[in-house]
Amino acid sequence: MHVTIRARLLRILVLALAVLLALLGAAAAEQFSAYRNAAVTAANARLSVTLQTLVHALQKERGLTLGHLGGVRQFRDGLPARRRATDTARARLEAALRGRDDTVAAAVRVSLRRLDALVAIRRHTDDGTATVEEAFDGFTAPIIVLDRLGLGLDDVRDGRLRAACQALRILGGVKEFTAEEHALVLGAMPAGRFRSDDYLRFLQLRAGRLAALESFGRSATVDQRRRLDAALGTPDAVRALAYEGTAVRGGGRLGSRTLVPVTRWESMASTLNGLRSVQISLGRDIEDRAAALEGAARHGLLLFTLFALGTVATLGHLALDCVRSVSTPLDAVAAQAREMSGTRLPLTLVAVRHGGPGRTPPPAPLAVPGRAAPEVRQVAEAFDRVQRVAYDLAVQQAVLCRDTAELRSGAGRRERNPVRRRVGALDGLEREDADPAALA
Template structure:
C-alpha cells in the first residue's frame, strides 16, 4: 500500500488541470463564455461609445431637418413680404398693386420648393409641416378678396399672422440633437426668426393703418407696441446662444441706414400715441426701409442655417465612420461568441431540452393523472409518478434541476394525497352529521305531530305548530349538509306532484311565508323522484328573497310553461345587487364553483347550485323590472310528467286527509322573523331548511293561492290578477299562454267536508289570534305596573 500511494497527487493535479482547461459544469462554461464576451464588450465600450448607431441616426436626421428648416424659413420670409404688401394694398395704398402681384409669384415659387423638399422626407416633422401647409388652401381666396376690394384689414392680417405662426411653430427635432453647438445654432435661428416675424407684423400693421384717417385702426396701436416689444425681447435673447460671428452679423444687419430709418419711423409712431400720418411715415418709404431691415435679418438667418447644415453634415460623417468601426468590431466579436455558443449548445441545450420535455410531460400528464388517481382512490394509496431521468452525459446543474423537480413533484403528490384524505374525511363527516340530524329531526317532527293530534288547546297547538315549523327548517339544514356532501335526499315522493303543491311544500319550510304571493302558476307536474330536490331548491331561493327584502314587502312567484320546460320566477323587492355580485352569484348557482373555497355566507348558493346541477335545472339571478332581484328557475322538460289516474286518486285522498286534519286546527302560526345578516349587494341564498313535499302539510297563510284554475276552492269565479313579474317571465322569449279554462265545479262528499273543516279552522285561528292579542295586552299592562312598583322599591332601598 505504501508503494501505491505516490501516483495519487499526480492524478489530482491532472484532474484539476482538466477541470480548468475543459470545465465539465454549465456554470464554468458559461463563465468562460461570459468572460470573453465581457472583455470584448469592455474594449468596445472603451474605444467607441455604445450609442453610435443612435448618434448616426440623430446626425442624419438633424442634417435632413436642417435643410427642411432652411427651406421652410425661405417660404415664411416670402409669405411675410406678401402679407405686408397685401395689408398695405387693402389699407388703401394702391401703389402696392404691382409689387404685390410680383411678390405673389415669388411666394408661389418658394411654396413649390418647400413642397418638393417635403417629398424627400417621411418622418414626423415632415408630416407636421404638411399638416400646417394645409392652411395655405385659403390663400387663393384671400388674394381674390384683396383684388376685388372686399377684403378687410383685420381679417386679412389675422389669417396671414396665424398661418405664419403655425408654419414657424413645428418642432423639427433639432433641439434634441446631442451636439451642443448645433443645438445653440438652432435656438439662435429660432430667436432671429421670431424677431423677424415681429418686425413683419409691425410692417403689416402700419401699412394697414396709414390710410385710415390719421390714426391706427381699432386696437392696432396696442398691437403695434406689443410687436415692437416682442422684437426687442427676441433680439436681446440672441447673445445667449449665438456665437461671436453670429452676433457680429446681426449687429451689422441692424446698423444699416435702412434699419436706422425704420427705427426712426417706429419712434414717430410711438410718439404719436395712436396717431399715424402718411406725412410722418410715407407708405412706400416705410415699406422699403422695414423690408430691407427684414431682409438683413433674413441674411443673418440664412448664414446661421448654412452653419447648421454644415455642422449637421459633419456630425453625420463622423457618426457614419464611428458606426463602421463599431460594426467591424462587432462582427469579429460575434464570430468569436458564435463559435463558443455552438459548443455550449451541444453540451447544454440537448440535455436541458430533453429534461424540459420530461418536465412538461410530468406537469401535463403524469402528475395530474397521479393526483386524479389519489382523489379517486377509496382508501388505497396509488403509486407516485416516476422521477425524471436526465441524460447520462448531462452536466451537474441539469441533474440538480431534475432532482429539484422530482422533489416538487413528490411534494405536490403528497399534498394532493393529504387534501384528498382531508376532503374525503370532511365529506364523510358532513354526511354522518347530516344523517344524524335528519334522523333526530324526523323523530322530533313525528313526536310533535303526535302531540298535535293529542292536544286541542289553542295556545298549546299554536306553540306546537311553531315548534313543528322550526323543526322542518332544521331538517332542511340537515338535508343541505347532505346536498353539499354529494348525497341524495332520502325523502322521495311516490307519485307526481303538481307545481302548485311543490311550491306550497317549499313555502311550508320557510319563515315569513305569509309574505309570499303566488301569482299565475301554469298546470304542470313534477316527477316524484325529484319533488323533494325541486322543493328544497325553491325553499332556499324563497328564504333568500324573504331574508333580503323589506319586511313589509311581498315576494312574488310565478310559473309558466315554456317550450324548454317550466320557468319559475321568484321576485323580491329589496335593494338589489350590482352586476359584479350577480355574476359571482350566478357562478355559484350554476354549481361550477366549490363551496370549500368560498365564504360560509354563500353556502345556500352552493346548495342551490348542487341541486340544480343534479337535476339539470338552470338557475340565474337578475335585476327585477322595478327593484330588487329576480331568480329564474328553468326546470327541464325531462323532470315534468303527466299524472296517472292512480296518482290523481292518491293526491285527492292526501288532500282530503289534509283538510280533515285542518279540523283539529292544525295550521301554522306566526313565526318570528329571522335576523339575516347580509353582505352589501350579496344575495346569499339561505341554507336554512329542506322541503317536506307531503301534501298533508300545505301552508294556509300564503298571500295568494296559485291561480292554476279560474275558480277558487269554493267554486267562485276568480278575477285574473295583473302579475308584477309577467315581464320577467316573458324575457325568455316565449309567447304568452292563456290561463287554462276554469273547470266545472263538482263537489263530492269529501270536498264538502273539507270546505266545512276549512271554515271551522279559520274560525278557530281567528279566535286564537284574538285571545293572544288580549293576553299580550294584559301582560304588557301588568309588566308596566310591576316595573313601576319595582322602581319605587329600589328607590326606597337606596334612600335607606
C-alpha cells in the first residue's frame, strides 16, 4: 500500500506533537504539583496557627487549674473565663476544619476528641475531687497530641519554607515545655515543694526546653531568632526564668514568700503570650513564603501553558505550510501531468502533424501554485521540458513530411525508383515518429 506525502507529513507531525506534549505535560505537572504543594502548605499553616490558639488556651487553663488545685484560691474566679476562651478556640478550630476532607483535617478531628475528657476534669476541679497530677495529665495528654500534629508541614519541598515550618514546630515544643514547667510550679507553690516525682519531671521539662531552644536556632532565620530572643527578654519572661532558677537551686523546694502565686501566674501568662506572638509571626512567614511560591508556580504554569499552545500552533502552521507548499501543489502538478500525457500533448501532436509546422502553438507550461516549494517547480519544469521536446519532434516530423511531399512531386521518372526507395525509408521513420502513444 502506497502512503502519500501528506500522510507521511501527518505521521511526523503527530509523533513530534505527542513527544512534545508528553514533555510539556511532565513539566506542567511538576509546576502544578509545586503550585498545589504551596497552596496546601499555606492552608495548613493557617490551620496550624488556629490549632496553636487552642493549645495556647489549654496551656493557660491548665496553669490556672493546677494553681487552684494546689491551693491558690485566688485562681478560682479566673477559671470560667479561661474555660470559655478554650471552648471558643476549639469552636474556631472546628469551623476552620469545615469543608476539608483531607488526611490532615481527619487527624485534627480525631485529636480533638481527646478534649472531651476536659468535661470531667473541670467538674472534678469544681467539686474538689480532682488532684494536681490528674489535672496535669488530663490537660497535657491532648495538648501534646495536638501540638505534635505535623499538619503536612513536613512534606514541604521548598527548603526555606520547610525550615520555617520546622522552626514553627520546634517553637511549639518550646512553648509547651515552658507551660508545663510553669504549671508544675504553680501546682506545687502552696505546698512549698514539688510533690512525689514532679521535681524530676520539672528538670526533664527544663532540659527539653533548652534543647528545643538550641534546635530552634539551627532552623530559624536571624530575624526569627531575634523575635524569640525579644519575647524571652521581656521583664515578665526574665522574672519567670528567675523563678525557675529559684526552683532549680532549691532542689525541689519552693518558698512561698519568694514565689508569690499571682505574680508567678502573671509572669507565666505574659511569657506564654510572648511566645504565642512569635508563633503567629512564624505562621505569617510561612503563609507569605507559601503565597510567593504559589504565585511563582502559577506564573510558571501559565507560561508552560502558553508555551505549549504556542508550540502546538507553530507545529500546526509548519505542517500546514508544508502541505500547501509541497503536498497540494504536487497533487496539482500530477493532475496536470496526467492530463498533459493523456489528452493535451497527443492532441497537440496531431494538430502539428495535420496543420503543418508554425500553425499550431506549443503547449502551455504546467501551472504551479504560487506557494509551491522549489522542488515542485523543478518537477513541473521537467514535465514542461518533456512536452516541449515532444512538440519539437512533432514539428521536425511535419517539416520532414512536407519536404518529402515536395520531393515526390518534383522528381523525374529517371530518378523515380531510387527516390521511391528513399521515400519508403523516410515513410517508415515517419510512421514510427507519428505514433502519439510512443511519444507520450
